[in-house]
Amino acid sequence: MTTTPDGHTPWPAEFVDRYWAAGYWRGNTLDGVLRDGALRYGPRTALVHGDTRVTYARLNRRVDRMAAGFRLLGLRPGQRVLVQLPNVPEFVVTAFALMRAGAVPVFVPLPYRGDGLAHLVRATQAVGYVAPSVYRGFDHTAAAAETAAREPFLRRVFTLEPPDRPPPYGGGFTTDPAGCHYFPLGSVDAPPGAARPPRPPPGGPPPPPPRRPRARRPRTGWPSCSPPAAPPRRPGSCRAPTTPTPTRRGPLRRWCR
DSSP, rough: OOOOOOOOOOOOHHHHHHHHHHHSSOOOOOOHHHHHHHHHHHTTTTEEEEEEEEEHHHHHHHHEEEEEEEHHHHTTTTTTEEEEEOOOOOHHHHHHHHHHHHHEEEEEOOOOOOHHHHHHHHHHHHOOOEEEEEETTTTTHHHHHHHHHHSOOOOOEEEEETTOOGGGGSSSSOTTTTTTTTEEEEHOOOOSOOOOOOOOOSEEEEEOOOOOOOOOOOOOOOSSOOOOOOOOOOOOEEEOOSSSSOOOTBBBBOOEO
């Protein structure tokens, strides 16, 4: 028996029994369906968008990276995040990544503007917002800034940038006077080796840039692993070590050259 999170309406009991009996429900989640699909159909195509093809395995990896990025940037399980994206692959990746991170995606129709967006933020207490920076002439970033100035819940905005534009904020993030942080969505889904945006502080200015590592100078004066060279001796001379050391083969013997 699972508990229903606050703000969710449970299914009526008669529908629950019917769906379980018919096999429509199998105790799996949408994230579990994606994981199972990546194991079964890894190289097969999962998404088609124009000339873009995304396999199940690649989609699962992108979801993993974005979910890790969302957690790194402060999203916590149970928090609501508004998702207002067009029909692009990033919409699917974002939805699955939020669910994998434990957050609750709240899907918003694209025609919602101003007061409608602010009402959803207030009603769901959403802490995040994912949308294109500009779509069909409407500036979603500016609308998010106006909403963040009125609603204290919204503190993280992730903007989808056009592929022909460089990432804003130098690939990092910026903060407005209301304390809301803005990130390019592409930096959250950063591939291995790419720089991720720094983690924003809970309040105050952004962290300083990292310090450059100092170059290490080679160390000198280390003792050699080989024994010191013996002083030259005349042929036929004999000597024994100054500190006798017992050996397994018997007592120490003198040797001659």
